[in-house]
Amino acid sequence: MSDALPASRLTLPAPAKLNRMLHITGRRADGYHELQTLFQFLDHGDTLHLAPRDDGKIRLTPGIAGVAPEENLIVRAARRLQAESGCPLGADIHLEKRLPMGGGLGGGSSDAATTLLGLDALWRLGLTLERLAALGLALGADVPVFVHGHAAWAEGIGERLTPVTLDTPWFVVVHPGIEVATPAVFRAPELTRHTPPITMARALQGGASSWRNDCEATVRALYPPVAAALDWLSERAPTMLTGTGACVFARLATEEQADRLLAEIGGRWKAFKARGLNRSPLHDVLDR
Structure with missing residues (x-):
């Protein structure tokens, strides 16, 4: 990665997902449930605007009521990427929130995935999708499907993904x-x-x-x-x-x-x- 601050800015979608089917097949000793599900994306979602900073700070605007900044998945994703890569850069991130919280549309997970991929590009890190998905999994079970970016059959807690092609109604x-x-x-x-x-x-x-x-x-x-x-x-x-x-x-x-x-x-x-x-x-x- 160059020591110079990249001049680019990015505006990126964070699409919603639907679970076209969802089966619960068991419960693990750690309390998590085993699932089988089909994930599909929608052409509707949040939008993130990302710009680099040279001071290492992660600044998210606007704040979300009831969610402390350091608990927000966007900030957590950015911090994890900094820690994983050793990148000294930071970012200003502006969120246009359209997806409801607690709606089952994956809004927070999608925002986190867009942050990981967007900052990987903005900071010129060149991490693989597999590495970014692993970082995302620590934030939430739905993050990897958004990182990989293809409709998928998912098993486990939703992290074992096989790309599929579904109907597109x-x-x-x-x-x-x-x-x-x-x-x-x-x-x-x-x-x-x-x-x-x-x-x-x-x-x-x-x-x-x-x-x-x-x-x-x-x-x-x-x-x-x-x-x-x-x-x-x-x-x-x-x-x-x-x-x-x-x-x-x-x-x-x-x-x-x-x-x-x-x-x-x-x-x-x-x-x-x-x-x-x-x-x-x-x-x-x-x-x-």
């Missing part, structure tokens, strides 16, 4: 106006924890009509606003919870159908439309 994503506490869902005694494992080939062969989310019944019971959104949407299109929620998504064949559903939702909930993607738009930007 339009989605309408609804946020029911609450935040779901993931630990509460995984602690719930009624949560399904022993779904028999299946192969990736079987999951893909079954297709979207056969996919489900094992967390959905528990989240329905714990969070009535999520249940209301699922019931309303499912009368209009195939609908599922993503992750542990709170967001739910409806799958549509065309953008026109997505527009009509958004119009019908009106002001009932916060909602957006997005296209499913097999390649992360973050990687599209970085490869230009």
Whole structure:
């Protein structure tokens, strides 16, 4: 790496993800749950603006209410990258936050992955995706899929990834106006924890009509606003919870159908439309 401060700045997307299916196949001795899931990206998410500093400081703006700066995944990702690489540079990072916290869309994990890849480029470190994904895993189980940037079949706690190519329909994503506490869902005694494992080939062969989310019944019971959104949407299109929620998504064949559903939702909930993607738009930007 050159000792000179790079002059470039980067504006990068931090896309949302959906869990197109989610099975819980067991619980480990350390309390983590074993999963099988299909991750897919959306052409909608947060945006990060990154600029280098020569004093080693990491400055994030704006702050997020209720989250101390040093606890923010963006700052933690930057600090881990500094420690791993020995880089003396810092960064000013401005976050345009669009994805809700506690929504199951992977916003914090995506922000962390964009920070790792963006600062790797900005600081001219040249680390491999595998090394960056390993750094990301220490921050959260969903970070590696955003680092690698391809739709994936995931196992373990979500970190063992196999790239896949999924259908790319339009989605309408609804946020029911609450935040779901993931630990509460995984602690719930009624949560399904022993779904028999299946192969990736079987999951893909079954297709979207056969996919489900094992967390959905528990989240329905714990969070009535999520249940209301699922019931309303499912009368209009195939609908599922993503992750542990709170967001739910409806799958549509065309953008026109997505527009009509958004119009019908009106002001009932916060909602957006997005296209499913097999390649992360973050990687599209970085490869230009």
